[in-house]
Amino acid sequence: xxxxxxxxxxxxxxxxYLPGDSSHGVESHESACLLxxxxxxxxxxxxxxxxxxxxVGPVEVTVESRRTRHVRxxxxxxxSGVVLPRDVPFAYKAECDVPIVLQHSxxxxxxxxxxxxxxxxxxx
Amino acid sequence: xxxxxxxxxxxxxxxxYLPGDSSHGVESHESACLLxxxxxxxxxxxxxxxxxxxxVGPVEVTVESRRTRHVRxxxxxxxSGVVLPRDVPFAYKAECDVPIVLQHSxxxxxxxxxxxxxxxxxxx
Amino acid sequence: xxxxxxxxxxxxxxxxYLPGDSSHGVESHESACLLxxxxxxxxxxxxxxxxxxxxVGPVEVTVESRRTRHVRxxxxxxxSGVVLPRDVPFAYKAECDVPIVLQHSxxxxxxxxxxxxxxxxxxx
Amino acid sequence: xxxxxxxxxxxxxxxxYLPGDSSHGVESHESACLLxxxxxxxxxxxxxxxxxxxxVGPVEVTVESRRTRHVRxxxxxxxSGVVLPRDVPFAYKAECDVPIVLQHSxxxxxxxxxxxxxxxxxxx
Numbered sequence: 001x002x003x004x005x006x007x008x009x010x011x012x013x014x015x016x017y018l019p020g021d022s023s024h025g026v027e028s029h030e031s032a033c034l035l036x037x038x039x040x041x042x043x044x045x046x047x048x049x050x051x052x053x054x055x056v057g058p059v060e061v062t063v064e065s066r067r068t069r070h071v072r073x074x075x076x077x078x079x080s081g082v083v084l085p086r087d088v089p090f091a092y093k094a095e096c097d098v099p100i101v102l103q104h105s106x107x108x109x110x111x112x113x114x115x116x117x118x119x120x121x122x123x124x
Numbered sequence: 125x126x127x128x129x130x131x132x133x134x135x136x137x138x139x140x141y142l143p144g145d146s147s148h149g150v151e152s153h154e155s156a157c158l159l160x161x162x163x164x165x166x167x168x169x170x171x172x173x174x175x176x177x178x179x180v181g182p183v184e185v186t187v188e189s190r191r192t193r194h195v196r197x198x199x200x201x202x203x204s205g206v207v208l209p210r211d212v213p214f215a216y217k218a219e220c221d222v223p224i225v226l227q228h229s230x231x232x233x234x235x236x237x238x239x240x241x242x243x244x245x246x247x248x
Numbered sequence: 249x250x251x252x253x254x255x256x257x258x259x260x261x262x263x264x265y266l267p268g269d270s271s272h273g274v275e276s277h278e279s280a281c282l283l284x285x286x287x288x289x290x291x292x293x294x295x296x297x298x299x300x301x302x303x304v305g306p307v308e309v310t311v312e313s314r315r316t317r318h319v320r321x322x323x324x325x326x327x328s329g330v331v332l333p334r335d336v337p338f339a340y341k342a343e344c345d346v347p348i349v350l351q352h353s354x355x356x357x358x359x360x361x362x363x364x365x366x367x368x369x370x371x372x
Numbered sequence: 373x374x375x376x377x378x379x380x381x382x383x384x385x386x387x388x389y390l391p392g393d394s395s396h397g398v399e400s401h402e403s404a405c406l407l408x409x410x411x412x413x414x415x416x417x418x419x420x421x422x423x424x425x426x427x428v429g430p431v432e433v434t435v436e437s438r439r440t441r442h443v444r445x446x447x448x449x450x451x452s453g454v455v456l457p458r459d460v461p462f463a464y465k466a467e468c469d470v471p472i473v474l475q476h477s478x479x480x481x482x483x484x485x486x487x488x489x490x491x492x493x494x495x496x
Contacts, residue, residue, distance in 0.1 A: 006258045006341070006372045010130045014192060014227040015157035015242055024359050033263035035297060035339040049159060049192045068262060068297045068339035091159040091192035093130070101370045103262040108238055111148050113485065114356055116365040117242035118263055122225045123370065124130045134378045138440060138475040139405035139490055173407060173440045215407040215440035217378070232486055235396050237361060241490040246473045248378045254382045254465070254496050272483050281387035283421060283463040316386060316421045316463035349494045351386040362480055366387055366489040 005038030007099030008123030013092050016048075018074055020087040021110035028110050029074040032094065033103045036063040042098045046071075048084060049091040056082060057092075063100065094121070129162025131223030132247035137216050140172075142198055144211040145234035152234050153198040156218065157227045160187040166222045170195075172208060173215040180206060181216075187224065218245075253286030255347030256371035261340050264296075266322055268335040269358035276358050277322040280342065281351045284311040290346050294319075296332060297339040304330060305340075311348065342369070377410030379471030380495035385464050388420075390446055392459040393482035400482050401446040404466065405475045408435040414470045418443075420456060421463040428454060429464075435472065466493075 019028035036042040042065075045058035059079045063069045076083045084090065094102050105118040143152035160166040166189075169182035183203045187193045200207045208214065218226050229242040267276035284290040290313075293306035307327045311317045324331045332338065342350050353366040391400035408414040414437075417430035431451045435441045448455045456462065466474050477490040 006260055007370070012130055012159055012161065012225040014159035014225050014244075015155065015194065015229050017194075026359070031263065031337075033337070033339065035260055035262035035341070037260065037295075037297065037341050047161075049161065049190060051191060051193055055190050066297060066303050067299060068337060069299055070263065070265075070337040089155075089157070089192060089194040091157065093159070093161050101260040101262050103367065103370075105263050105365065106240065106242070108240055109359070111150070111233070111238040113237045113361045114359040114363045115238045115240045115487065116354065116356055116363045117229065117240040118354070118365040119227065119243045119367045119491065120262075120370045122131070122227075122244045122247065136378055136407055136409065136473040138407035138473050138492075139403065139442065139477050141442075171409075173409065173438060175439060175441055179438050213403075213405070213440060213442040215405065217407070217409050230488065230490070232488055235398070235481070235486040237485045239363065239486045239488045241477065241488040243367065243475065243491045246379070246475075246492045246495065254384055255494070274483070279387065279461075281461070281463065283384055283386035283465070285384065285419075285421065285465050314421060314427050315423060316461060317423055318387065318389075318461040349384040349386050351491065351494075353387050353489065357483070361485045362483040362487045364478065364480055364487045364489040366478070367491045368386075368494045371494065 005099055007101045009096050009099055011094040011102035011121040011123045013104040013121045016090045016092055018086045019108045019110040023109045023112045026109045028108050029072055030106045032071040034063045035068045035101045038098055039065045040098050041065055042096050042100050045095045047093050051089055129223055131225045133220050133223055135218040135226035135245040135247045137228040137245045140214045140216055142210045143232045143234040147233045147236045150233045152232050153196055154230045156195040158187045158193045159225045160191055162222055163189045164222050165189055166220050166224050168218050168220045171217050175213055253347055255349045257344050257347055259342040259350035259369040259371045261352040261369045264338045264340055266334045267356045267358040271357045271360045274357045276356050277320055278354045280319045282311045282317045283349045284315055286346055287313045288346050289313055290344050290348050292342050292344045295341050299337055377471055379473045381468050381471055383466040383474040383493040383495045385476040385493045388462045388464055390458045391480045391482040395481045395484045398481045400480050401444055402478045404443045406435045406441045407473045408439055410470055411437045412470050413437055414468050414472050416466050416468045419465050423461055
C-alpha cells in the first residue's frame with residue numbers, strides 16, 4: 001500500500017446553507033464529501049461557523065482508508081447528534097490527521113425542481 | 125486561541141452577475157460568502173470591476189473572529205450603500221488584513237425555478 | 249511543439265453520484281472532462297472509491313495530445329467495461345503520466361428539469 | 373497604480389459545451405469571464421481543443437486594465453469570427469501576457485428552465 005495519498009489536512013467551506021423547503025420527495029440537503037485515498041483511516045474534525053453565534057464543534061467523522069464518505073449535513077446521526085439549523089447561513093472547516101480531499105455540494109429542491117451547486121473546498 | 129487560521133488575503137471572482145428578474149418570491153441574488161476562522165476580526169475591502177467603466181470601491185465589510193458572513197451583493201445596506209447594477213456583467217476582488225476564505229454563489233430565480241452556481245474564489 | 253503544457257498528474261473528485269432517474273430524453277450522467285494540452289498522449293488511470301466496499305480500478309483512458317476527452321461515467325464502453333452503480337455515493341482519483349487538467353460535471357435530469365454542477369477537481 | 377495585481381498567466385477549462393437548444397428567449401451559452409485587476413491591458417490568447425480534431429486558435433481577446441470581460445463563447449464577434457460548434461464537447465486554455473483570473477460559466481436553458489454551472493478555471 002502506498003501512504004503517499006494526495007490531499008490536504010485543512011479544508012474550508014464558506015457557503016453552507018440548508019434550505020428549509022423541499023419538493024419531489026427529495027430533501028434539500030448539503031453534503032461534505034470526503035475522499036480518503038490513502039492507506040490509513042482518517043479522523044476528520046468538523047467545526048461549524050455562524051454569523052451571530054459561537055462555532056459548534058468539533059464533530060468527529062471517520063473515513064476508512066481507501067473509502068469515500070458523503071456526510072449529509074442534514075442528518076444529526078452523521079454528526080454526533082448535532083442538529084444544524086435550516087434557513088441560516090453558515091460555514092465550516094474540516095481538519096484531519098491525514099491528507100484527504102473535501103468537495104461540498106448542495107441540492108436544493110425547494111422551488112419544485114432540483115438545483116445543484118458543487119465546489120472543491122479551499123484546502124491547505 | 126489559535127491565530128494560525130487558514131486562508132488567503134486576496135480573492136478574485138471574475139463572474140458576478142445579478143439577474144434582473146426573479147420568481148417564487150425569492151430574489152435572484154449573489155453572495156460573497158466570507159469565513160473568518162481565526163481569532164482576530166477581519167476587515168475586507170471589496171472592489172467591483174466592470175466591462176466599460178471604472179471600478180467601484182473599496183467597500184469595507186467586517187467579519188468578526190470565528191464567524192462567517194454571507195454578504196448579499198443585492199443589498200446596498202451590506203455594501204456601505206453601494207448599489208450594484210442588475211443585468212450587467214461585473215467582477216470583484218476582496219482584500220483582507222488577515223487570512224479568510226471566500227466562496228461566491230449565485231441563485232438565479234429568473235426562469236421560474238431556482239438555479240444555483242457556486243465556486244471557491246481564486247485566492248492568493 | 250511545446251512540451252511545457254500545464255496541469256497536474258494527480259486529480260481527486262470526492263463527490264461523484266449517478267442519479268438513477270432521468271427525464272427529457274436526456275440521461276442523468278457525470279463526466280470526467282480531461283484536457284491534454286501537451287504534445288504527448290496521456291494515459292490516465294481512474295480509480296473509483298465507495299463508502300462500503302473496496303475501490304474499483306484502475307481503469308485506463310487515453311487522451312491524445314492536444315485533445316480533450318469528456319469521459320462519461322455512465323458509459324461502460326468508455327471505462328473498459330466497468331459499470332458504475334447508480335444512486336450510490338462514490339468518488340474517484342485520476343493519475344496520469346503527463347500533466348493534464350480534470351474538471352468534473354454532473355447533469356441531473358431526474359426531477360423533470362436539468363441541473364448542472366461542475367468544478368475543477370483537486371489537483372497536485 | 374499598483375502593478376502587483378493577482379492572478380495567473382495560464383488557465384485551463386476542460387469542460388466546455390454549448391447546448392444546441394434554448395428556451396425562455398435566453399440562449400444557452402458559456403462565458404469565459406476574465407478579470408484584469410492590474411494596471412496594464414491584458415492580451416489573452418484562447419485556444420480551443422476538441423475530441424477528434426486539431427485545436428482552433430489562438431484567438432486574441434483584450435481586457436483593459438482594471439476591467440472585466442465576460443467573453444461569450446457563442447458569439448463569433450467576440451472571437452475574431454471563430455464559430456464554435458454546438459452540441460460538441462470541447463475545452464480551452466487561455467494564455468495571457470499579464471496575470472488575470474478566469475472563471476468559466478455555462479447557462480443551459482435547453483430543458484425549459486435555467487441551469488447554471490460555474491468554476492474558477494485551473495490556473496498556473
